[in-house]
Amino acid sequence: MNTTETKKPVVVYGATGYTGRLIIEYLREFNVPFIAAGRDGDRVREVVERVPGIDTVEYDVVQVEHTVAALTELFDGASVVCNTAGPFIKFGGEVVESALAAGAHYLDTTGEQDWVMHCADTWGPAFADKGLLLAPGTAQMYTTGEIAANIALEEPGLDTLDILVLWRGFPTYASTQTIFTILKANHYYLQQNEYMQWVPTTTFEVNVPGQHETAIAVPWGGTSHPVWFKNDPRVANVKVAGGVMERSVMEGVVATTKMFEEQIRPLDAAGQEAALAEIAGSVQAGMPPRENPRINNSVDxxxxxxxxxxxxxxxxxxxxxxxxxxxxxxxxxxLLQQAPLRTGFASACQAFGHRNLLGQLRSFGLVLNPSVTRLS
Structure with a gap:
């Protein structure tokens, strides 16, 4: 299909990427018609047509320029925009502006704390005024950890969150670009409801639940959790460590962070951008293999x-x-069936309920029942 005579309710923007394809696969599972859009229509069509069973759902493929005018025209008449075109601090602004202008809810897959903070400050009130949801970071990193945090907070009187997010696998091309993009940003944790800046070279040796081997973790851009819990009356303090379980990969991340602080941060913005793009391209330039649940696991x-x-x-x-x-x-x-629990800027848990999201992940076999230990 390649026409847009009948407007579809969901637009997946950045559909040529690894994550965009997976969103399309699950939209098919829910029988939700969609538009798969990107800057290269032929590539989008090639990706979509490889999705098993794609002929069982209605969809369109659209090539679109990355401009507010073009994207607003594309989003007009749609209800939800799922944006996977990152790094979002570089490319997300046009998509959010267009979703707002078109009257569509906005979701993205970011792991960039600075982008999440920017969304909250720049567009949160405007989305709320229109009764629309602005939910950046609706993704495993860091929604699954947020689900675990909200389960812990079901017991009243707990005000401090110490969060660990780890996964086994190798980042996609887009994730790799994000990892190197966030090196330029300041990273924050929450202390007594105030943002406090991490020392950029901070690292942790962490105990991983379910295994004897320890792992290396880093603040990972600060993560989204401090932003989501900033105005939560239950929570005063949030610190997060994250990373991948492969020690060699994390050793590389630590070394690159140190190198960035010593050699790249003194450069001007253009110099930083060029240096980081070169490093990112050398680390991961292709698409990793499809995930295998026996190999690719996660711990929150x-x-x-x-x-x-x-x-x-x-x-x-x-x-x-x-x-x-x-x-x-x-x-x-x-969102196609009912209003979210919260409009404006909100996390996935705030918009849809943490137990509800847990149930969805469980129903598709992607997480175990949570392990909960309480002392009082």
């Missing part, structure tokens, strides 16, 4: 504490990119 661990209580919640999962595809598709599916 949350230790919550308060003056008189403690809780530890662990969510073991698999196929983190599939988790992202499902979360995006379910969010779109839900």
């Amino acid at each position: 661990s949350v230790m919550a504490s308060g003056p008189l209580g403690r809780a530890h919640v662990v969510l073991h999962g698999n196929s983190n990119y599939k988790q992202t595809g499902l979360l995006q598709a379910y969010a779109a599916y839900s």
